[in-house]
Amino acid sequence: MASIVTASLATAAAVVSGLVGWTALSSARVSRMIPRTGKIAEVEGARIHYVERGTGRPIVLIHGLGGQLHNFTHSLVSRLEDDFRVIAIDRPGYGYSEYDGDGLPTLQRQARIVASFIRTLGLEKPLVVGHSLGGALALQLAQEFPDLISGLVLICPLTQPISELPDVFKGLVIPSPIARRIVSWTLAVPIGQLRGEQTLAAVFAPETPPADFVTAGGGALGLRPSAVWSTSSEASGVGDEMAALAARYPETRTPTGILFAQQDAILDPALHGERTAAALPDATLRLIPGGHMIPVTAPDAVAAFIRERAAA
Numbered sequence: 001m002a003s004i005v006t007a008s009l010a011t012a013a014a015v016v017s018g019l020v021g022w023t024a025l026s027s028a029r030v031s032r033m034i035p036r037t038g039k040i041a042e043v044e045g046a047r048i049h050y051v052e053r054g055t056g057r058p059i060v061l062i063h064g065l066g067g068q069l070h071n072f073t074h075s076l077v078s079r080l081e082d083d084f085r086v087i088a089i090d091r092p093g094y095g096y097s098e099y100d101g102d103g104l105p106t107l108q109r110q111a112r113i114v115a116s117f118i119r120t121l122g123l124e125k126p127l128v129v130g131h132s133l134g135g136a137l138a139l140q141l142a143q144e145f146p147d148l149i150s151g152l153v154l155i156c157p158l159t160q161p162i163s164e165l166p167d168v169f170k171g172l173v174i175p176s177p178i179a180r181r182i183v184s185w186t187l188a189v190p191i192g193q194l195r196g197e198q199t200l201a202a203v204f205a206p207e208t209p210p211a212d213f214v215t216a217g218g219g220a221l222g223l224r225p226s227a228v229w230s231t232s233s234e235a236s237g238v239g240d241e242m243a244a245l246a247a248r249y250p251e252t253r254t255p256t257g258i259l260f261a262q263q264d265a266i267l268d269p270a271l272h273g274e275r276t277a278a279a280l281p282d283a284t285l286r287l288i289p290g291g292h293m294i295p296v297t298a299p300d301a302v303a304a305f306i307r308e309r310a311a312a
Contacts (some may be wrong), residue, residue, distance in 0.1 A: 019186040027224040034221055037095040038069070043116035046105075050089040050117075054081030057310060058123040061088040062114070064132025064158070065169065065238075066231040068095030070130065074210070075299035080306065080310025087126075089117065091134070093230030095221055101107035104233035107241050111140040115148055116182075125150040127310050131295055132267065133158045133238065140245055142254035147276050151255040153309045155302060156292050157263050159276040161242040165235055166266045168202040172235040180236070184228040192223045205265040207291040217296060249279035257282040257301060257309040261290035284309075 010252045038051035051069055059080060061072045069088035080086045092099035092113060106111065114137065118126060126290055128149050130138030135157020165173065174180040192199070200209040200219060214220045221227055256310055258299035260273040269287060286305060 006229055019190065022031045023185050025226055026193070029047070030220045030224055030228070034070070034215060034218055035101065038096075040096075041117055041120050042115045043101040043120050044109075045094045046113045047098045048089055048113065048117050050087055051077070052078055052087045054084055054086050056084045057271065058085045058087065058126035059208045059306065059310070060114070060118065060126045060128050061086065062121065062128065062130045062134035062137055063088075063091060063094070064130075064134045066094075066222050067132070067228065067232055068218045068221050068227075069175055070194065070216065070221070071293075072093075072295055074170060074296050076295045077304055079299050079303035083125075083307075084310070086276060087121070089114075091137070092126040094227060095218065104230050104237075107140040107238070107245065108144065110137050114141055115145045118148055127151050127153060127306070129153040129155065130157055131155040132292065133234065134274075135237070136245060139249075139252065139256075142256075143245070143248050143252055146254055147303075148253075149254065151309060151312075152257070153306050154256060154258045155295055156260055156267055156269075157258065157276075158238075158242070158267055159272045160246055162239060162271075164257070165239075166202075168237050168266070169215060169231075172232040174232050175234075175236055176285040180229060183312055184232065188228040188232075189223050189225065192228070196223070200310045202255075203266060204293045204297065205291050206294065207297045208262050210296060213296065243293075246276075246279070249276065250281065252280055255312065256280050256312075257305060258283060258285045258292070259305045260285065261292060261294050261298075262286050262287050263290060264292045266292040 021060040038049050041048045051073055063071045063191050068090045072088040077086050077088060090097035093104050126149055128138045138152050256272050258277055260269040272284050277283040295302050
């Protein structure tokens with residue numbers, strides 16, 4: 001019996017070691033494929049990686065759950081950089097941004113980090129654009145630091161409490177931080193590689209992901225342990241923060257434009273668009289055809305909406 005137990009433990013150890021090794025090799029390969037391209041700003045215990053293009057009025061772009069700044073540089077930034085100073089950031093724990101604290105920072109903590117980032121770069125009242133969960137962060141920033149920014153543009157944003165996550169993200173909900181760390185270094189990357197096309201199809205639905213999204217859109221960066229950890233941490237905890245955020249909408253005075261895709265398969269336009277626009281004192285809502293990833297699939301329409309809000 002003892003020999004059987006010993007053999008089983010040895011087999012399990014070998015499997016775990018193999019998964020960790022595969023994860024490390026895959027992560028290194030992704031980092032070579034999509035290297036760091038921007039600058040680093042050290043703010044509030046975080047090192048924020050960002051890309052800056054153009055001159056003029058500043059616009060700060062904030063990505064959503066599991067994303068990174070390439071979600072914007074793929075198609076949107078080039079449509080704005082001729083007239084604006086466009087800054088796309090990796091949120092703490094994503095892309096090439098890092099955070100020194102325990103776990104992933106809350107929306108409030110991230111708002112303080114972004115506020116410090118804005119001050120460090122000397123941005124004068126930027127227009128803040130948030131996509132998906134980045135929209136929730138943008139709203140948190142407006143509530144905590146209303147005098148620091150001029151307005152918000154929310155693209156298919158998460159804005160309301162939800163009882164459960166979309167199906168594509170449910171597997172990322174792991175309440176235990178220890179289990180989350182183990183999964184991110186063992187099972188998550190191989191499974192993510194096997195289900196990559198299926199996951200992208202679900203996020204982009206009903207539209208088709210661009211053929212180059214894995215590289216030019218930064219999609220492969222999500223298949224690294226740090227990104228899996230960050231995505232799982234937010235998926236497991238952000239729901240607890242949304243009720244407090246939404247309760248303060250009636251007192252949020254920052255001018256806000258909300259652009260939602262009518263066929264968004266990730267977030268409900270009626271819940272996160274119409275209800276929030278009605279609750280905010282100064283908000284405009286527009287619906288356009290498309291899915292959740294319109295910064296990539298409909299960059300002309302998104303850029304035009306941003307320009308309208310900047311002019312307003």
